Amino acid sequence: MFTIFRLSMNACRECLREPVFYLMLLAALIMIGLFPYFAMFVFRQQIRLVCDSSMATTMLFGLFAAVLCSARTISREMKNGTVLLLMSKPVSRFSFVIAKICGILISLTLFVFICNAATWLSVLIAKDQFRLSQPLLILYFGAIAIAALYGGIRNFASQKSFSSNATVAMAVLFPILAAVSQVVRARDLSDYLKSDPESYMAADVLVPALCLLFFAVWIMGVISSALATRMEIVGNLMVCLLLFLTGMVLHYFAAKAFGTGSAGALLCTSLVPNWQSFWMADALANRCHIPASYFIWTLVYSVLYCAAWIGWAFFLFQDSELARDTR
Amino acid sequence: MMIEAEHLFKRYGTRLVVNDLSLHVEVGDVLGFIGPNGAGKTTTMKMISGVMPPYAGTVRIDGIDIEAEPRLAKSRIGFLPENAPLHMTMTVRAFLAYTGRLHGFGGRELARRVDRAIERCALKEAAGQEIESLSKGYKRRVCLAQSILHDPKALIMDEPTDGLDPNQKRQIRELILSLREETAVIISTHILEEVDAVCSRVFLLCRGKTLFDGTKDEFRAKADALHTDLAGLFANMTEGERS
Numbered sequence: 001m002f003t004i005f006r007l008s009m010n011a012c013r014e015c016l017r018e019p020v021f022y023l024m025l026l027a028a029l030i031m032i033g034l035f036p037y038f039a040m041f042v043f044r045q046q047i048r049l050v051c052d053s054s055m056a057t058t059m060l061f062g063l064f065a066a067v068l069c070s071a072r073t074i075s076r077e078m079k080n081g082t083v084l085l086l087m088s089k090p091v092s093r094f095s096f097v098i099a100k101i102c103g104i105l106i107s108l109t110l111f112v113f114i115c116n117a118a119t120w121l122s123v124l125i126a127k128d129q130f131r132l133s134q135p136l137l138i139l140y141f142g143a144i145a146i147a148a149l150y151g152g153i154r155n156f157a158s159q160k161s162f163s164s165n166a167t168v169a170m171a172v173l174f175p176i177l178a179a180v181s182q183v184v185r186a187r188d189l190s191d192y193l194k195s196d197p198e199s200y201m202a203a204d205v206l207v208p209a210l211c212l213l214f215f216a217v218w219i220m221g222v223i224s225s226a227l228a229t230r231m232e233i234v235g236n237l238m239v240c241l242l243l244f245l246t247g248m249v250l251h252y253f254a255a256k257a258f259g260t261g262s263a264g265a266l267l268c269t270s271l272v273p274n275w276q277s278f279w280m281a282d283a284l285a286n287r288c289h290i291p292a293s294y295f296i297w298t299l300v301y302s303v304l305y306c307a308a309w310i311g312w313a314f315f316l317f318q319d320s321e322l323a324r325d326t327r
Numbered sequence: 328m329m330i331e332a333e334h335l336f337k338r339y340g341t342r343l344v345v346n347d348l349s350l351h352v353e354v355g356d357v358l359g360f361i362g363p364n365g366a367g368k369t370t371t372m373k374m375i376s377g378v379m380p381p382y383a384g385t386v387r388i389d390g391i392d393i394e395a396e397p398r399l400a401k402s403r404i405g406f407l408p409e410n411a412p413l414h415m416t417m418t419v420r421a422f423l424a425y426t427g428r429l430h431g432f433g434g435r436e437l438a439r440r441v442d443r444a445i446e447r448c449a450l451k452e453a454a455g456q457e458i459e460s461l462s463k464g465y466k467r468r469v470c471l472a473q474s475i476l477h478d479p480k481a482l483i484m485d486e487p488t489d490g491l492d493p494n495q496k497r498q499i500r501e502l503i504l505s506l507r508e509e510t511a512v513i514i515s516t517h518i519l520e521e522v523d524a525v526c527s528r529v530f531l532l533c534r535g536k537t538l539f540d541g542t543k544d545e546f547r548a549k550a551d552a553l554h555t556d557l558a559g560l561f562a563n564m565t566e567g568e569r570s
Contacts, residue, residue, distance in 0.1 A: 006428050010414075017416050081412030085473065087378040088406035089429040090398040159457070161416070 011103020022163035036126035062217035071233035117174035209280035226313035329511035335384035359526030405479030411470035
């Protein structure tokens, strides 16, 4: 158990140290931060557009981050031979696979956590269709700059990784900023305005929808990890993108072709993840609360789906020849 | 017997790369595992170190079957893979601590072992540096340090002096000779000079088949009988096998 913990912590650290991981997070945050600008003058649809765009950004960049992390921690270890070092220690192949997947999922969780906090802030920045909260916008981009500064100082002063330190700083700054801003906004608005969907997005509506994105990105992480035992980054990305796009539409067509709840539709849901299950944009637009039963059902679906792919990952890794280039 | 490999076979697809190989190494022995490129040396090393399962055959380390009790058997093995693969973003000390933790060490015991491995492999100057910034020789020594950190009873090294300068080669050879007192050592190499310098036994492999298994003196006597040197005998035996 300790071995798995140590390996997964190391895998997570490796992911966070990757400059590309930081750049991807940065790109996602800049986009999320700018969505309130893009969504101005849209006739009472601003918050909806900000939510939709931010969630889509989190999901898509989550997919890229998942592929990148798995390629960096699994494919690269197999290619450069460090897996040989680990396998010669008292570490089983099962522990290796589980630990790497756990490490990747931890770093992806951090990625989505920061993006979700940024989405929350972005919704608060979008005051209404004609105005933005300028102080909050400055704080948003200020937080990114402070995190980068912190990473730079740590890198310069003690040779620590810039990327991981800047990422951790953002993981601290963004949720604090979002929580404080939410409290201030809720206090400032009258009850009348709180009931106006254009002016206010309640936390109990937004947070469950954002939490569902964790499940989606975890599934992507596990799929890309399983593929990384046999594929390089490009092949992995292609297959993941294909599964992503297929998973967006397949269930709609399957339900049309076989009927909702039929064996054929169920088979499609088992083979390709139904990303629509994690996509709550319509519920957010109508300010609907996501029922706890739906949340639990989605969690169970995600856990089962991840478990199946972990089984695949183990099967593929068990049968693979290690360190192809060093042989 | 510290390292016992019996009737090992390995296939890659339909290609048989190790064909009925058996070897035994006792504490105090340094076995020079030689053969031309593609002979199956690295594959055999991987099977003996438990990294890769054999197609058929058994490997026992200190009497423990590596397939039946892999964790226990691997805790007795030190493995230095070819090309010294390492986690480049870690510092030397952090990397050694990480590999030590995988062996179950912690606290003062881990710190003591890391310090000792750093000292034995002459890594003191580089201990705080990122591995990526080190020279090839240092990287190889870091990899060697991780393989001896836990005092293994069986040390398996794939081309340990490849790419090192003459001084570094001498240091590594001295270290290997000092380790053999309490360790069974297998060294895979192309360099016959290395066999002459550190090995007590020679194991010659070609196309996965054993061509010679005996002491270094027997190998040299065989060369003398053919009025050639070790390189000549190597060429004679391996090219004869290939044709």
